[in-house]
Amino acid sequence: MTWNPTIGCTKISEGCLFCYAEPMARRLKAMRVPKYKNGFKLTVHPMELMRPYSWKKPKTVFVNSMSDLFHPDVSIDFIRAIFEVMNNTPQHQYQILTKRSERVRAIANEVKWSANIWMGVSVENEKVISRVPDLLNVPAKIRFLSCEPLIGPVKTLDKYINEIDWVIVGGESGAGARKLKKEWVDTILNVCKNSDTPIFFKQWGKKNNNSDVNDPTQNKSHQHYAKGGCQLDGQIYREFPISR
Numbered sequence: 020m021t022w023n024p025t026i027g028c029t030k031i032s033e034g035c036l037f038c039y040a041e042p043m044a045r046r047l048k049a050m051r052v053p054k055y056k057n058g059f060k061l062t063v064h065p066m067e068l069m070r071p072y073s074w075k076k077p078k079t080v081f082v083n084s085m086s087d088l089f090h091p092d093v094s095i096d097f098i099r100a101i102f103e104v105m106n107n108t109p110q111h112q113y114q115i116l117t118k119r120s121e122r123v124r125a126i127a128n129e130v131k132w133s134a135n136i137w138m139g140v141s142v143e144n145e146k147v148i149s150r151v152p153d154l155l156n157v158p159a160k161i162r163f164l165s166c167e168p169l170i171g172p173v174k175t176l177d178k179y180i181n182e183i184d185w186v187i188v189g190g191e192s193g194a195g196a197r198k199l200k201k202e203w204v205d206t207i208l209n210v211c212k213n214s215d216t217p218i219f220f221k222q223w224g225k226k227n228n229n230s231d232v233n234d235p236t237q238n239k240s241h242q243h244y245a246k247g248g249c250q251l252d253g254q255i256y257r258e259f260p261i262s263r
Contacts, residue, residue, distance in 0.1 A: 020078055020079070020080055020081070021081045021082075021084040021085075022067065022070060022080050022082055022083075022113075023054075023064070023067065023082075023083055023084060023086060024063065024065075024067040024068060024088075024101050025062065025064065025083055025085075025086040025087075025088065025093055026044060026054065026055065026057075026059075026061075026064065027058070027059045027060045027061040027062050027085070027086055028041075028059065028061060028086050028087050028090055029061070029090070031118055031119070032118055032141075032143065033143060033144065033146070033171075034118065034141055034143035034144075034147070034168060034170065036197075037168075037191060037194075037195055037196065037197075039193070040059070040084065040085045040086070041059045043085070044058050044059040044085060045058050045059065061086065061090055061093070063093065065097075068100055068104050071104055071105075071108045071111060072104070072107075072108065074108075077110040077111055077112070078111050078112070079111070079112045079114070080112065080114065081114050081116075082101070082105075082113050082114065083115070083116075087117050087119055088101065088115055088117060089117045089122040089123050089126075091119075095126060095129065098130065099129065102130040103131075105133060105136050108135075109133060109134070109135050110135075111135060112135050112137065113135055114137045114139065114163075115136065115139065116140070116165055117138075117139075117141070118140070118141045118147070118150070120149070120151075120153035120154055123153060123154070123157055124153040124154075124157060127157045132157070132158045133160075135160075136160065137160065137161040137162075137163060137260075138154065138157050138161070138162055138163070139154070139162065139164060139165050139185075139187075140153065140154045140164060140165070141164075141165045141166075141167070142164050142165070142166050142173055142176075143168060143169060143171065144169070144170055144171030144172065144173060145171060145172055145174050146171070148173065148174075148176075151176075151179045152179065154183075155182050161184045161185065161260050162182070162183055162184055162185075163183065163186065163260065164176075164183055164186045164187065166186060166187065166188045166189070166207060167187055167189035167190075167221060168189065168190060168196075168197065169188055169189065169199055169203055169204065169207075170197045170198075171203065172200075172203045172206060173203070173207060176206075176207060176210045177214075180210050180211065180216055181214055183216055184217070184260040184261075185216070185218075185219070185258075185260035186217070186218045186219070187218075187219045188204055188220050189220065189221030189224065190222055190223045190224025190225065190228050190247060191224045191225075192222065192224040192246040196225050198228060199223060200228075201230060204220070217259055217260050217261070218256050218258050219256060219258055219259070220255075220256040220257075221245060221249060222245035222246045222247055222249050223245070223246070223247030223248050223249065224246055224247045225246065225247045226247050227247075229247050229248045231248065231250055231253075234250040235248075235250070236249045236250050236255065243255050243257070
């Protein structure tokens with residue numbers, strides 16, 4: 020499930036071009052959903068801090084699916100408050116993803132990284148590979164990469180992969196989605212295989228990215244249906260990390 024103590028963001032790299040959250044926030048504003056009255060303008064929601072305490076069963080939680088927790092307009096005090104909630108609810112597993120790796124690195128020692136907090140960075144192409152060494156300076160129990168949308172090759176992943184616990188890969192979907200080349204995926208897959216790093220291949224994004232016209236996962240009735248399908252050379256990669 021998702022938990023959004025903040026909503027809204029601003030674009031900082033090529034991966035942001037077709038952000039799914041921005042039009043969604045605008046639609047919710049048009050529907051007069053109170054939480055989205057500011058649309059996609061960065062807005063904090065302190066009342067959301069209490070919500071995880073109300074969940075009776077353990078959950079896997081994606082933090083800030085509609086924002087970036089480490090946006091410069093989110094105060095360090097509010098970030099600390101969010102971490103305190105996560106620290107106090109160890110029954111839940113929290114996954115945080117950011118494109119603002121420099122800020123995570125800068126404040127990493129100002130928050131408590133309990134074992135239930137997984138930290139990841141987006142690496143959509145080689146141009147932003149510097150986010151990975153920033154991540155490696157964060158003492159999270161699980162550190163992961165989201166190469167989604169993958170819009171270019173990631174050539175130097177092998178330099179860092181032994182300190183990465185999980186890699187997610189996927190193509191862009193929706194109107195105007197950019198191309199995903201198989202060789203980009205193959206490069207990441209081979210690096211992960213050679214290092215025994217779990218890889219989760221989410222989707223090709225659109226059918227013409229997928230060279231396998233018979234991929235059964237393109238069918239909505241398939242249990243692993245994904246946009247454009249998700250088979251890679253006849254295999255489905257849905258691997259998850261093992262705690263270090």
